[in-house]
Amino acid sequence: MKGQQAIRNFCIIAHIDHGKSTLADRLIEATGTLAAREMQEQVLDSMDLERERGITIKAQAVRLDYVRADGSRYELNLIDTPGHVDFSYEVSRSLAACEGALLVIDAAQGVEAQTLANLYLALEHDLEIIPVINKIDLPQADPDRVRRELEQIGLDPDSAVLASAKEGTGIGEILEAVVERVPPPSGEEEAALRALIFDSHFDSYRGVVCHVRVVEGALRLGGRIRLMATGAAYEVTDLGTFRPAPTAADRLATGEVGYFAAAIKNVRDARVGDTVTSAERGAGEPLPGYRPAVPMVFAGLYPSEPSKYDLLREALERLQLNDAALSFEPETSGALGFGFRCGFLGLLHLEIVQERLEREYDIDLVVTAPSVVYTVHYQGGAVERIENPAALRPERGIEAIEEPYVEATVIAPTSFVGPVMELCQERRGQFKTIDYPSPDRAVLSYLLPLGEIMYDFFDQLKSRTRGYASLDYQLAGDRPGDLVRVDVLLNGEAVDALSFIVHRDEAPSQGRAVCEKLREVIPRQLFDVPVQAAVGGRVLARETIRALRKDVLAKCYGGDITRKRKLLEKQKEGKKRMRRLGQVEVPQEAFMAVLRRGD
């Protein structure tokens, strides 16, 4: 076999915990890409790397050299896909780099929401699907039931391969199926270069390393290239394939998958989904499907100590080198001083960034409750996109506020349809459809406001269905809602960082819940502190944090002053993590109270 005929590009898609990584490990092992002895060490190393780089190595591509029984040799490129709904765009780019997909389904769990969502994505990209029923070694495994479910979702049940990645069964069959059934690439070898960037990461020595699939033409070491979205030109300084360690080469031919570096300084300049072409003989059209990463969730990040503002900015700049989806802009809060309004793909992304800032840069942060982006139509026709509830100007006269919606798919056993529907209704969901792919499973589709599912929807879903339900969602545009901003007043003063936007009907109950939560988390002060929630100056709820009356140790036993002083010092340490708002000391968790009001 020669050229593209010998290449197969495929990915593995699966619901979380259905065994994707174990299967990938087995494929690497079975093709001798790593000797079994090296396996542990090498693969673990790359996982460490992945952990170090946080979310940015979301996808990985490994080249497997496969020799069939008849001696013919194949180059199989396994492209990994990220597993979290926050990163669905990155998933779609990884899929676009493939011709086929292994759809892994747990033999005991069956088809789940992510299985379906990934399947639909794969079908959109016209991929050949090879169903793999995994974990057939489990006592609860029921491959026949899974086969019936496959039929329900439109796949040929006889095309499924039975496997146990854990025990290594079915691996040979899977490799054969990939060669037999996944079509080889069929790009124009003589055409101008077009390569798809499906992932990138920042390397302090080489700059941005792009993971690419060459669709047409070839990418050469030393060649001049241009990135079509930004128009910037570079010279390829390094190029090769992952096996799984980077292995240098002098070209990537049509249909091949590998990496290149070109002294690109920032991941923003080499975005996932962009097309690489030749600087001299450029392609006319980029590959389809590119869209810039759009942050969905915004939160204010403030240093606990104002003196660390510059350090925070530098840290965010550094994180951004490797994280194209992170955005930030300076912001000033009356309550918190100088900080940044940062945009994230989702809450997971926010947590990762927060943790890295605190751990790697040693910056204590005050993080305000995340908010979605609202579109506000003011009287007189002005339209504004608002990432921070405090930016809403009710006094200008609001005609309408729109909020982002998602189309959510929930899969649950039929016995839990009631609780799932109840939860979706509570969160202002609009019912769309319900299907029964098998007699005991239901697929529900709902339109839900993103702001309602951002924080604890998934946890609630899990707890109300004893862990059986699964969720996936996609953005479904903005829709108007009867929304109001609830302001929170501490000691009579509005705290901008605590404002939040909710549906008008929910404002009283949510306002009460926030006041109660704040009363719990704000330590008592030297005076009574009223906590109020108000909409447009009208108070909806009020709580009082009673003044502290007593804070003194009665005894000093046997001259043990050390213990006493340590207690006091500990108390003081705790205070360092507090933020002073006017006369009131407020801990970080108070700012999240707005989110956790339902707890």
Added chain:
Amino acid sequence: MGAYVHLPYCPYKCHYCDFNAYRLPRAEGARAEMARAIAREIEAAPGKDRQGRIASIFFGGGTPSLFSPQEIARILAALRERYEVARGAEVTLECNPGTLDPASLQGLRAAGVNRLSIGAQSFSQETLRRLGRLHTPEETRQAVRMARAAGFANLSLDVIYGLPGETPEDALKSAQEALALGIEHLSAYALELEEKTLFGALAARGELPLPPEEEVVRAGDLIEGACAQAGLTRYEVSNFARPGRQSRHNMLYWLQGSYRGFGPGAHSHLFGRRFWNVSAPGEYLRRTAGGGEAVEGEETLSPQARMGEWVYLRLRLAEGFSLAAFARRFGRPLDAAYPGVREALLRDGLLARERGWVRPTPRGRWLLHRVAAPFLA
């Protein structure tokens, strides 16, 4: 300088107590062995301690009154041998009602003990039972009578308030009964919940009917009033005395004075260096048996920490301290050492507005840790 002697045995452990105290071992001679070990520790104390005369000796525990007058005498003899003990030094022994009889009191007097601190805790039988204490209010009264008969002219009683199920009026009644005995000194402690006690565990589970903070404060204020009526004035957060009858030993602690501690877990402070002995009696006996040191840990305070501690400890005193005393001691004015702090505390009404003096207001005393926090590094 003072000496503290820790005698770690008790007949039983009270529900609120997390002191370094252990049930008295069954073995005959355990007390004598401990007394011998402490005497040995005193004899082996490094020579550099031999500075200053000892003006107060305090036997704490535990229940020191479980030890025989001979054992106490033996320890006192060792102290007199090793140090210069001032004539008229205050020699206090903590004791529990029900562990005393006229003969042992005579013996203690003869050995040189001249002050008793009696753990009354409450005068309500019901409350004593709930605290896990085995004596009755009547035994407390009897202990005071016997002590007077034996010639003790300086008596202190301990009471605790803010107890589970107790109203401020109950607390006041206990204090009044204590004061009615004509004592020279009263320590009234607000209950503190310690993690490793029965009360601590119950409280953590929400099973202890503790009075609300407001009532604890009111109980403390009522007790202060009763003391004043009886001629005892407050000189420290939890301590009241007739004129001239303040505990000299406790004053050493508050004035950051030097004291040397002997016995398991005893703490010492010598000129800014604090150190402490191993806590477990068994380990203490092993270490001292070979003539070894019993010290387990130490810390030397930085000048900054020492200054903060000085302020904190003096703020516990009703009289506070004078700005001049601070400046003399540390070579700069308080407001230069802690810019803005005094001003803020005055503004919050936690320090009294008195020229030249720094002292907490009554509210500031209840919130003393808020007052002291800015001074502690």
